[in-house]
Amino acid sequence: xxxxxxxxxxxxxxxxxxxxxxxxxxxxxxxxxxxxxxxxxxxxxxxxxxxxxxxxxxxxxxxxxxxxxxxxxxxxxxxxxxxxxxxxxxxxxxxxxxxxxxxxxxxxxxxxxxxxxxxxxxxxxxxxxxxxxxxxxxxxxxxxxxxxxxxxxxxxxxxxxxxxxxxxxxxxxxxxxxxxxxxxxxxxxxxxxxxxxxxxxxxxxxxxxxxxxxxxxxxxxxxxxxxxxxxxxxxxxxxxxxxxxxxxxxxxxxxxxxxxxxxxxxxxxxxxxxxxxxxxxxxxxxxxxxxxxxxxxxxxxxxxxxxxxxxxxxxxxxxxxxxxxxxxxxxxxxxxxxxxxxxxxxxxxxxxxxxxxxxxxxxxxxxxxxxxxxxxxxxxxxxxxxxxxxxxxxxxxxxxxxxxxxxxxxxxxxxxxxxxxxxxxxxxx
Numbered sequence: 001x002x003x004x005x006x007x008x009x010x011x012x013x014x015x016x017x018x019x020x021x022x023x024x025x026x027x028x029x030x031x032x033x034x035x036x037x038x039x040x041x042x043x044x045x046x047x048x049x050x051x052x053x054x055x056x057x058x059x060x061x062x063x064x065x066x067x068x069x070x071x072x073x074x075x076x077x078x079x080x081x082x083x084x085x086x087x088x089x090x091x092x093x094x095x096x097x098x099x100x101x102x103x104x105x106x107x108x109x110x111x112x113x114x115x116x117x118x119x120x121x122x123x124x125x126x127x128x129x130x131x132x133x134x135x136x137x138x139x140x141x142x143x144x145x146x147x148x149x150x151x152x153x154x155x156x157x158x159x160x161x162x163x164x165x166x167x168x169x170x171x172x173x174x175x176x177x178x179x180x181x182x183x184x185x186x187x188x189x190x191x192x193x194x195x196x197x198x199x200x201x202x203x204x205x206x207x208x209x210x211x212x213x214x215x216x217x218x219x220x221x222x223x224x225x226x227x228x229x230x231x232x233x234x235x236x237x238x239x240x241x242x243x244x245x246x247x248x249x250x251x252x253x254x255x256x257x258x259x260x261x262x263x264x265x266x267x268x269x270x271x272x273x274x275x276x277x278x279x280x281x282x283x284x285x286x287x288x289x290x291x292x293x294x295x296x297x298x299x300x301x302x303x304x305x306x307x308x309x310x311x312x313x314x315x316x317x318x319x320x321x322x323x324x325x326x327x328x329x330x331x332x333x334x335x336x337x338x339x340x341x342x343x344x345x346x347x348x349x350x351x352x353x354x355x356x357x358x359x360x361x362x363x364x365x366x367x368x369x370x371x372x373x374x375x376x377x378x379x380x381x382x383x384x385x386x387x388x389x390x391x392x393x394x395x396x397x398x399x400x401x402x403x404x405x406x407x408x409x410x411x412x413x414x415x416x417x418x419x420x421x422x423x424x425x426x427x428x429x
Contacts, residue, residue, distance in 0.1 A: 025124060025390060026179055029131050032393045033183070040153065042396040043132050045139030049157040050185040057347045060102040060357070061338070062137030062158035066112040068362075068412055069250060069295035070164030071423045073192060073331040074105055077162070078422040080335035088343050097339050100349045102357035104158055108133055110363040110380060110398040113250070114167040115216025120386045123171060128390045130172030131179060134161055136361075136400055138187065143399040146364050155359065159347055160188040162338060166213060166293050166330070169193040170222035188341045193222050195337040196291055196330025197230040203326050205236060207288025210274050211243035212304070214294050218245030223293055240283040243293070244274035250296040255411025264303060271307035272317075279320045288322035291330070298329045299419050358426045360403035372397040404428050 032043060039046035050056065063074050077098055084093040085100075108114075108129065117126035136142075138161075140153045161176060163169045169191035180187050200209065211223045224241045231239055251259035252266045259266075278287050287308075292298050305325055312321045342348045365380050366372065371392075373384035380397065388397075405413055405427050417424045 025127055026131070026175060026182065028391055029128070029135070029179070029393070030182060033135070039139045039141060042141070043135050043393050044141070045135055045157060046153075047183075047185075049138075049140075050183075050187070056159040056186055058349055059159040060104045060156055060359075061098070061160045061162065062104050062106070062134075063162040063164050064106040064108065064133045064137060064168070065165040065295060066114040066168060067107050067109045068254065068408070068416065070107060071105065071416060071420055072295045072298055073162065073164035073334055074103060075420040075423050076329070076331035076335045077103065077338065078426070080332070080339070082336055083339055097335065102349075102359075104137060104155070104358070105360045105403070106133055106136055106400065107360075107362045107403060108398075110365050111385065113214070113216070114165060114171075115214040115219075115245075116386060118167075118171070118216050118219050122386060122388070124390050125388055126167075126171050127175055130163075130168045131175055133168070134172075134176045134179065137161055138185070142361060143401050145401055146367060146399055155361075158187070160190065160338065160342065162334060163189070163191040164295055164331070164334070166192055166222075166295065167216040167220070170217055170220035186345070186347075188338070188345060188347065190334060190338050190341060192295070192330040192334050193226050193293075194230075195333040196293070196328055197223070197226040198337070199328045199330065199333035200227060200230065200289060200291070201234055201236075203289045203328065205239075206285070207322050208240040208242065208278060208283050208285040209289045209291065210278060210287045211241065211291040211293045212270065212274055212297060213243060213245055213291075214250060215245035215247050217293050218243045223291060227291070240278075240281065240285055242274065242278040242281050242283070242287070244270060244277050246270040246273075246294070250294050253296040253299055253415070255409070255415060263300060264307075267300060267303050268307045268310070271304060272311060275308075275311055275317055275320055279317065283320075286320050286322040287325070289326045289328060291328045293330070295331065298327075298331060299415070301327055301329070360427055361400050362403040362407070363398045363400050366397050366399045369395065369397040371395050402428070 036044040037047045080097045081092045083097050084091060085095050111129050114126055137158045140155045141151050142155050143151050163173060173191040177189050180189055223243060227241050231237055248259045249266050249270050252261055252263055308321055308325055312318050365374055365378055373381040375381055
């Protein structure tokens, strides 16, 4: 990775963000942290973990998403083998690149889907949620269960944060980077969008680019902006980029009962939407490179490609679909990005087997929060969830508890077991 190019890309993305990262929201969170530097209360972390001169190389790597979709990114991290571990040269060496590392995963299930916040004008609250995710990973605090008498404080902090959620990357990457700098902590921050955009540099140069993502990610325009910035810096400007936001596909893939449409049917509708949007944009180039802009979508990549092939049989759409499509999975490129960042910062963990040290967490509604409103099934009420305001860091309406195989819904459990074997092997019973 070219360090200069990397920094320019970071600057380009930060400049494109529709807000200033160092604003009142970050200031409010920072003030809250200062009130409890020992990290005992909600949404704080122990600042002594990152004291000047402290060796943080032995700490885990944090990964977070709005739900379990980010486990696809963790799977890519656990299985990546694109560098030589000993001399850092490119190429597989038969050893996972992160074999000596441990990971901490957070799925903010209680507050998902993140894509809905922008749709109801709650971008600032979404940004606050994303900062809270980062603070959790940096801290030691968690709840053993939703009905536990109190929290525990023996979770290790992290040395790197991987934003495994496209929407969270779009709305929170600049904030987390600004926060890490403001708090003076040596923590690496990597987002899937930048990594995915860089992955396009390895794809063929001809043909147009399609982005299949969620509504929230598309609304942010983060992929078109980051892709054009990345290609432009590489001297490949002017490539057509079309995006389409799916309202339901992530939920369908995850098996959420609220989304009863069959997977194949939903994929067919969404792929058609992307192709028709590309045709309507007036580009003469066929869609050849497809960015999978949601962590769930790589799980059904074969079905997505089959849907493109099926549409190509329709004469009116065939000219806008390349005969052979190239798919970019940001998770795979995130693994490359993270390895390079850790190596450059000399934060790789060496000579230590981390088997069994990986930890998984998920958020649940706090049944004892008097300020919250719940459904009959005990989850946060929809209107309450999307009506919340920023600045109430004293209200803990969700709790972060350990994620286990048995605690996952049956469809989610089956999805992880069948599609993400490396994660499943490490996920506790």
